[in-house]
Structure formats: C-alpha cells, structure tokens
Amino acid sequence: AQSVTQPDIHITVSEGASLELRCNYSYGATPYLFWYVQSPGQGLQLLLKYFSGDTLVQGIKGFEAEFKRSQSSFNLRKPSVHWSDAAEYFCAVGDNQAGTALIFGKGTTLSVSS
Amino acid sequence: GAVVSQHPSWVICKSGTSVKIECRSLDFQATTMFWYRQFPKQSLMLMATSNEGSKATYEQGVEKDKFLINHASLTLSTLTVTSAHPEDSSFYICSARSGEAKGGGNTIYFGEGSWLTVV
Numbered sequence: 001a002q003s004v005t006q007p008d009i010h011i012t013v014s015e016g017a018s019l020e021l022r023c024n025y026s027y028g029a030t031p032y033l034f035w036y037v038q039s040p041g042q043g044l045q046l047l048l049k050y051f052s053g054d055t056l057v058q059g060i061k062g063f064e065a066e067f068k069r070s071q072s073s074f075n076l077r078k079p080s081v082h083w084s085d086a087a088e089y090f091c092a093v094g095d096n097q098a099g100t101a102l103i104f105g106k107g108t109t110l111s112v113s114s
Numbered sequence: 115g116a117v118v119s120q121h122p123s124w125v126i127c128k129s130g131t132s133v134k135i136e137c138r139s140l141d142f143q144a145t146t147m148f149w150y151r152q153f154p155k156q157s158l159m160l161m162a163t164s165n166e167g168s169k170a171t172y173e174q175g176v177e178k179d180k181f182l183i184n185h186a187s188l189t190l191s192t193l194t195v196t197s198a199h200p201e202d203s204s205f206y207i208c209s210a211r212s213g214e215a216k217g218g219g220n221t222i223y224f225g226e227g228s229w230l231t232v233v
Contacts, residue, residue, distance in 0.1 A: 034222070036224075041229070042226075042227070043207060043224055043225060043226040043227040044158075044207065044224045044227075046222075046224075090157065090158070094222070099145075099146045099163065099165070101148040101150075101160045101163060101209070102148075102160075102209070102222060103160075104150075104157045104158045104159075105157060106156070106157045107156075107157050109155075
C-alpha cells in the first residue's frame, strides 16, 4: 500500500540547534517526494521537492532534504532553527501522473524553545 | 508563478444549508484538481479527484451526494457541502497540477484553504 510515515508527532528544538524531521514512504512507482510547512490556520507552503537527480535537494528557508532510496526515506534537515520555523511539517509522496494526488504523512509539529 | 486560489477563505453557515467553495487555477489550465480535508491537528485526507468535464472520483468513505464536486472548466473546480452539519466543520484545501507529466515532474500547487464552520 502507498503510504507516508512521519514517526515523530512532536519535536522540540532549541533555537539555533539543528533539526531533522524523519519521513519514510512506501510507494509502488518512482516516488516524487515533497515537504510542506503549515502555520496555524494557514495553507500549505512547499519547502522543497525531489523528482530525480541529485539526492540532496535544497529548499527555501534554509531547509534541505536527502532522498535515500535504500531506506525509503526523505528526511528534512536544517542546520540552525529559528523561532519562526515553529509549525506543522508534512511529508508527501506522489508520482509523475497528472491525475494522481499526493499522499500525506500525519505531520510533525515543531516547537522551538528559546 | 502559477497560483491556485480558493474562495472563500472563511465561511460560517447554519446547519442544514449548503455552502460552495471555489478553487481556481489562476494562470494555468488544470484538467485535474484535488480536494483535501484537514481536521484540526491532523493531516490532509484526500476527498476526491476532480476531472474537468467528467465526474469526480471520490475516495472511499466520502459521500458523493454530500460533497458535490463540479469541474466545469479548466480553471475552476467547486466543492459544495450540501445539508451541512457541525461535523462537516473542517479546513478544505484544493490542489492542482500544472504542466504535462514529464521526467522532471510537473508542479503541484495548493490553494490557501477554506475554513468551514457549521453552526
């Protein structure tokens, strides 16, 4: 079955510390992988995406993610977290077919402590 | 860049009434749009796939007669919640893909979302 697992429901990180949010997927076809961020009451903002090529992708706001096919993972990282990064983060998987929707993980809530 | 716009952003309706949410692709044509529902502090759950000029495809457990989807043009899909009840209160988000499916992948855009509160 196609699915996305985000093992960590809630993570608290000190401001300035590094961050890694985990994402594992199960997908039958070649996966296209995405990370989105959602602030309370807001819509989704795309942080980064992976389709092919370099397995380390750079996104906005200093985020990066690494695709590891052998581990079926697409973990999100940031070297130094800012208080404004506190939000809900969703990993999603899809394919290259126009009629296919994304499948989302349950999300990870990031809190940033001062 | 390409944008998907939803309207209204917030809507309050009385129980038993119907409410329509619009999803527009502003500068690209979308033959397919997707409607998601998100409960507080939960993930996005796909409700249905909206296909221009044909019937929508609903996910298991989603009532077709309650959540009416119309995709009358290549830039507009509407979701109508009929006979709304308080349990329909939720955050509804649409998305659309632009461009053809190619090796580099096409781009997926999300609307800003619509908060529905049924009182």
